[in-house]
Amino acid sequence: MSEIRSRPKLVIENLSVRYGARWAFRDVSFEIPDGGLTALVGPSGCGKSSLLHCLDRLTDLIPGARVDGSIRLDDEEVLGPKVDVLALRRRIGLISQAPNPFAASLRKNVEMPLTEHGMKDPQERQDVLERVLREVGLWDEVADRLDVDALSLSGGQQQRLCIARALALQPEVLLLDEPCSALDPLARGVVEDLLTALAERMSLVVVTHDLAQARRLADELAVFWWRGGAGCLVASGPAERVFVDPADPDAAAYLRGERS
Amino acid sequence: MDDSLRDRVATAAAWAAAVLVGLVLTWLLFDLARRGLPAWSLELVVASPRDAGRAGGIAPILVSTALILLTCLAAVVPVGLGTAVLLSEVLSEDRLITRVSRRSLDLLAGVPSIVFGLFGNAFFCVALGLGFSILSGGLTLAVMVLPLFARASEEALRSVGRRDRLAAAALGLSRTRTLWSVLLPRALPALIAALVLSLGRAAAETAALVFTSGYVARMPSSLFDSGRALSVHVLDLALNVPGGDARAAASALLLLVVLLMINSGALALGSRLQRRLVATA
Amino acid sequence: MSWPRLSPSSPPARDRILGLTARATGLLGVSAVVLVGLFLLKETGSLLGRVPLEALFGSEWQPSLGRYGLAPILVGSVTVTLGSVLLATPLGVLLAVFLQFHAPPSVATVLLRGLELLAGVPSVVFGFLGLTSLAPLLGQTLLTGVLVLGLMILPTLALLAHSGLASVGSGPRLAAAALGLSVPAIAWRVIVPAARRTLTTAVLLATGRALGETMAVLMVTGNVIDWPRSLTAPVRTLTAHVALEMSYAEGDHRAALFLSGLVLFLLAGALVVLGARLGRAGATARG
Numbered sequence: 001m002s003e004i005r006s007r008p009k010l011v012i013e014n015l016s017v018r019y020g021a022r023w024a025f026r027d028v029s030f031e032i033p034d035g036g037l038t039a040l041v042g043p044s045g046c047g048k049s050s051l052l053h054c055l056d057r058l059t060d061l062i063p064g065a066r067v068d069g070s071i072r073l074d075d076e077e078v079l080g081p082k083v084d085v086l087a088l089r090r091r092i093g094l095i096s097q098a099p100n101p102f103a104a105s106l107r108k109n110v111e112m113p114l115t116e117h118g119m120k121d122p123q124e125r126q127d128v129l130e131r132v133l134r135e136v137g138l139w140d141e142v143a144d145r146l147d148v149d150a151l152s153l154s155g156g157q158q159q160r161l162c163i164a165r166a167l168a169l170q171p172e173v174l175l176l177d178e179p180c181s182a183l184d185p186l187a188r189g190v191v192e193d194l195l196t197a198l199a200e201r202m203s204l205v206v207v208t209h210d211l212a213q214a215r216r217l218a219d220e221l222a223v224f225w226w227r228g229g230a231g232c233l234v235a236s237g238p239a240e241r242v243f244v245d246p247a248d249p250d251a252a253a254y255l256r257g258e259r260s
Numbered sequence: 261m262d263d264s265l266r267d268r269v270a271t272a273a274a275w276a277a278a279v280l281v282g283l284v285l286t287w288l289l290f291d292l293a294r295r296g297l298p299a300w301s302l303e304l305v306v307a308s309p310r311d312a313g314r315a316g317g318i319a320p321i322l323v324s325t326a327l328i329l330l331t332c333l334a335a336v337v338p339v340g341l342g343t344a345v346l347l348s349e350v351l352s353e354d355r356l357i358t359r360v361s362r363r364s365l366d367l368l369a370g371v372p373s374i375v376f377g378l379f380g381n382a383f384f385c386v387a388l389g390l391g392f393s394i395l396s397g398g399l400t401l402a403v404m405v406l407p408l409f410a411r412a413s414e415e416a417l418r419s420v421g422r423r424d425r426l427a428a429a430a431l432g433l434s435r436t437r438t439l440w441s442v443l444l445p446r447a448l449p450a451l452i453a454a455l456v457l458s459l460g461r462a463a464a465e466t467a468a469l470v471f472t473s474g475y476v477a478r479m480p481s482s483l484f485d486s487g488r489a490l491s492v493h494v495l496d497l498a499l500n501v502p503g504g505d506a507r508a509a510a511s512a513l514l515l516l517v518v519l520l521m522i523n524s525g526a527l528a529l530g531s532r533l534q535r536r537l538v539a540t541a
Numbered sequence: 542m543s544w545p546r547l548s549p550s551s552p553p554a555r556d557r558i559l560g561l562t563a564r565a566t567g568l569l570g571v572s573a574v575v576l577v578g579l580f581l582l583k584e585t586g587s588l589l590g591r592v593p594l595e596a597l598f599g600s601e602w603q604p605s606l607g608r609y610g611l612a613p614i615l616v617g618s619v620t621v622t623l624g625s626v627l628l629a630t631p632l633g634v635l636l637a638v639f640l641q642f643h644a645p646p647s648v649a650t651v652l653l654r655g656l657e658l659l660a661g662v663p664s665v666v667f668g669f670l671g672l673t674s675l676a677p678l679l680g681q682t683l684l685t686g687v688l689v690l691g692l693m694i695l696p697t698l699a700l701l702a703h704s705g706l707a708s709v710g711s712g713p714r715l716a717a718a719a720l721g722l723s724v725p726a727i728a729w730r731v732i733v734p735a736a737r738r739t740l741t742t743a744v745l746l747a748t749g750r751a752l753g754e755t756m757a758v759l760m761v762t763g764n765v766i767d768w769p770r771s772l773t774a775p776v777r778t779l780t781a782h783v784a785l786e787m788s789y790a791e792g793d794h795r796a797a798l799f800l801s802g803l804v805l806f807l808l809a810g811a812l813v814v815l816g817a818r819l820g821r822a823g824a825t826a827r828g
Contacts, residue, residue: 058429061422063353089432100427102442112441113431162427169431263723270725274643277635281695282652285659288670288692295673342566350563361567363817364574370813371577371806372753374780378802381787382580403573410570436555464663467755467780471787491665495756498669505673512666519661 009034009173009203010055015069016230017050017059024050025231028069030222032173037199039214039239040207042224042254047231048207049097052175055205056094057085073173090117093166097178099158101150101165106133106142109150110165117169132164136194156187163194173203181209192217211255215243223251296513299506304514309477312501313493318511320479324394324487325463325518327480328473331398332462336409337455339402344413349439362411369407373468376404380472392486397473404468405458412457416450417443448533456526460519466491490515581803588796597800602766604790609797611779613768615804618778620769621686621758622751628691629751630744633698634733640699641706642728653703660696667693668760681763684772689761690751698747705739706732738819745816749809755780779805 008031017024025047032038040048050059057078059065071078078088101109110132111125119125129146133139138160142153150161159179166174176195180188195217198204208214214221218239223246225234235246246252307317343365351358380400390396420443428438444451466489474486475496488496494512497504588597592609599610636656640649671689679685709732717731733740763775764785777785779801790798 056430058426061425061429086432086434089430094426094430096423096426096430098423100423102424102427103446104441108441112437113433116431116433116437165431263726267723267725270729271643274635274639274725277632278639278644278648278652281632281636281699282655284692285655285696288667289659291674292666292670339566339570342563343570345559346563346567346570350560350567361571364571366817367810367813368574368577370749370753370809372755372780372809374753374755374783375581375802375806375809376577378584378783378787378799379577379580382584382799383576387580403577406570406573434556436559439559460661464661464665466663466665467784470784491663491756494663494665494669495760498665498672499760508669509673512663512669515663516666519663520658523661 007034008032009074010205011070011072011075012051012055013070013072015051015054015067015071017047017054017068018066018230019062020064023047023230025224025233026228028231028233030233030236032203032205033220035199035201035203036219037195037204037206037217038220038222039218040205040222040224041209041211041214042231042234043226044209045231046224046226048224049177050231052094052177052205052207055173055175056089056092057083058089058094060085090169091171092173092175093169093171095159095162095166095174095176095179098182099155099162101153101158101161103149103151105147106150106153106161107146109161110168113165114168128168132167133161135167135197136160136164137190138164154187156183156190159183159187159191160194163191167198171202173205174198176204176206178207178209180213211257214239223248223254225250225254292509292513292516295506295509297510299510300513304510308479312504313477313497313507314501314504315507318490318493318514320477321488321490321493321511324473324480325490327394327483327487328398328401328469328489329459329462331395331483332401332405333455333459335399335402336406336458340406340409340458341413341451343406343410344417345439347410348414348417349435349443362414365407365411369411373404373465376400377468377471379403380468385472390484392472392474392476393484394473394480394487395483397469397487397489398483400468400472401462401465404465405461408461409454409458412454413447413451416447416454419450420446449531452526452529452533456523459522459526463515463519463522464491465489466495470495490518578806581799581806584799585796585803588793588800592793597797600768604786604794604797607793609793609800611782611797611801611804613766614777614779614782614801617683617762617769617776618752618780618805621683621690621762621776621778622748624683624687625690625694625751626744626748628687629695629698629747632691633695633702633743633747634740636695636699637702637706638728638733640703641732642724653700656696656700660700662693664693664754664757665760668757671757671761676761680773681761681775682773683762683769683776686758686762686776686778687772689757690754693754693757694747694751697750698743701743701746702736702740705736705743708739709735738822742816742819745812745819749812752812753780753805753809755784759784 010032012031013029015028016026028051040051042048053059054067055071055078059067067079073091077083107129110129114125114128130139133142138157141157150158153161180191183191192213195204195206206217220237221239221242222236223234223242224231234248235242235251243255246255304317305322306319308320309318310316347358347361377400380396380403384390384396384399385392424442424446425438428442469489469492473489475488475492476486477488480487490511494508494515497508497511597609598612600612601608601610602614640652644652667689671685675685675688713731713735714727717727722731758778759781762777762781764777764781765775766777767774769776783798783801787798
């Protein structure tokens with residue numbers, strides 16, 4: 001597990017999200033360290049995915065979504081109206097639960113965002129393509145068919161392509177929403193190894209329902225719960241400490257695998 | 261007993277309706293082919309009409325028809341796509357203007373074609389001074405099929421799921437890039453279908469053209485000339501030219517074949533285009 | 542680690558251009574609706590101001606004497622439309638039920654393809670076939686018009702009804718079958734009632750198409766201006782009226798034809814609004 005540096009990468013304060021009259025989560029505050037893997041756990045529907053969407057300002061895309069509170073990335077506010085959202089999303093990447101490659105070739109999936117973010121030289125793009133595909137362990141499997149439709153790949157390959165696509169933009173933070181839940185055990189192992197390696201050089205925030213996975217991977221742990229008609233954060237901190245002593249009875253029962 | 265009798269009557273009625281309708285409609289097509297085919301010849305497509313259309317060919321009419329349809333496409337594709345993008349990607353769903361625009365287009369889609377003929381005559385021919393011309397006719401058809409094309413294109417764009425939009429946004433792609441590289445390739449088959457539907461509607465139209473592009477059966481020398489569309493030619497031969505029936509049937513059959521070709525041709529084009537978009541970076 | 546540089550950020554100037562272009566073309570598109578309505582009103586304006594409304598909707602049409610009564614023609618339009626819809630609706634629903642419940646798969650495929658083909662046949666072709674095949678037997682009458690128009694709207698109506706029945710889904714069908722209902726009972730007592738709203742919408746669409754049809758009607762109904770007294774009498778519709786007289790009409794006469802267009806616009810608009818109402822009511826009832 002990687003060493004945790006002192007200054008936090010993301011500071012979340014009093015964050016609330018609601019869709020119309022329905023609260024996704026309310027009044028969440030915690031910090032995500034620079035580097036390392038932060039796991040978000042808790043029952044379904046208590047706002048973990050909404051939190052990820054919030055960090056990437058993807059809530060902007062959802063009609064009726066309202067976000068209150070503050071998120072700071074390296075001391076810069078993320079939620080302000082003047083924020084360059086496109087630049088922010090380049091710094092913070094997001095991997096969805098279901099793999100979502102575009103209906104285009106593997107090459108185009110990785111290179112198009114690069115072109116869009118100003119990398120005009122095809123040779124440079126080709127270099128990045130090879131590098132990120134090697135990094136996610138896909139290069140040897142697909143080097144000879146970079147121009148086939150990405151949707152023809154297997155589920156595990158598609159998910160790794162999506163991670164490669166996000167890595168190509170050199171994000172500082174990578175958000176992953178249950179990245180392994182749609183994968184078979186073999187592909188899951190490959191992705192977990194990849195996450196461990198990535199946590200050495202960027203901040204990972206991973207939503208997972210798999211407590212064993214959280215135990216294996218997490219440096220930091222945040223436990224979400226459902227109280228008073230909204231999701232909320234009931235425990236957070238270094239993973240070892242929270243797993244042993246979460247200080248909240250619901251969180252403790254959940255982490256022990258008991259039904260409440 | 262009663263129930264089983266009722267069941268048998270219901271089943272028989274369904275079969276009878278199918279057989280009746282099948283026979284009548286087959287006979288219609290067969291009748292058209294029987295009358296039209298004998299008059300098909302090379303002359304029909306290369307020569308000009310003689311003797312008010314009873315003899316000769318329909319070359320100028322085919323040229324006029326093509327020009328009218330091209331004018332219509334040139335106008336309706338940019339305006340219709342722009343309207344679709346505005347309604348599905350630019351304006352937010354809950355704004356009054358979005359709902360009003362959509363309702364207005366739906367309203368216009370239900371307006372009879374002869375009303376568009378009147379409008380085209382008053383607006384393009386008289387107010388804009390274009391007179392009876394291919395331009396007036398093509399633009400009138402464009403206004404006529406615009407609601408159909410714009411709304412179908414809007415639905416096509418809208419049907420591209422949240423999944424792809426989120427993926428594009430999470431990579432920090434701009435709206436323009438998302439539209440061009442993610443949404444358009446996905447929506448392409450549906451967009452082509454919308455175009456084919458609109459083009460088919462335009463090619464089949466008669467009433468909107470009679471007072472806009474006119475009756476003149478000479479070879480047009482520019483878009484400002486009057487030109488007779490194929491459907492208007494069928495109408496004229498059938499109604500105004502005694503002894504024009506054979507040529508009318510031949511032209512009607514040709515019109516039908518052209519419509520079929522538009523359909524199958526566009527579908528093939530659609531799948532080719534999509535394959536290209538998938539492969540290239 | 543050397544990694545090719547990305548530019549700091551692309552202030553999306555292109556996005557603004559896209560927004561502006563979409564707004565400009567969209568405005569053009571939406572303004573078409575306003576423009577059509579506006580020009581119909583403008584061309585009718587002179588007449589509506591001077592001539593009393595009861596004269597415009599009286600029963601006498603004599604442009605040379607300044608009499609522009611549209612009533613018989615309006616009634617003609619409504620009669621032909623209703624007749625064709627009454628003919629096509631039961632046949633269309635029967636066809637849809639046949640396709641969904643009775644037809645062997647191969648027959649259903651052939652029939653569907655055929656209906657799709659016929660739905661695209663230009664109305665002038667239907668008119669021509671009516672003129673050369675039916676009119677010699679029946680004359681140019683209201684009945685001929687109803688038959689031709691009914692046949693013309695039938696394929697579209699049957700296709701819409703078919704997709705309406707299909708949209709009910711397999712759930713109710715399986716549930717009904719599990720209760721031991723026969724196939725016709727499932728069709729007529731479960732699925733057709735469940736699809737009532739979409740079927741009504743289909744009939745409204747077909748009504749609009751019949752009302753707005755010009756050439757197929759003009760070619761077979763005889764076009765004499767008179768109240769439609771019997772099925773075997775000739776009749777003139779608003780659409781045919783415009784098409785027949787527009788080429789030589791001037792002044793008030795021309796304005797009266799635009800008034801016919803305006804009436805058609807309003808009638809068709811009412812059908813669209815009615816259809817949208819039904820669709821929305823259906824959505825809330827289900828939601």
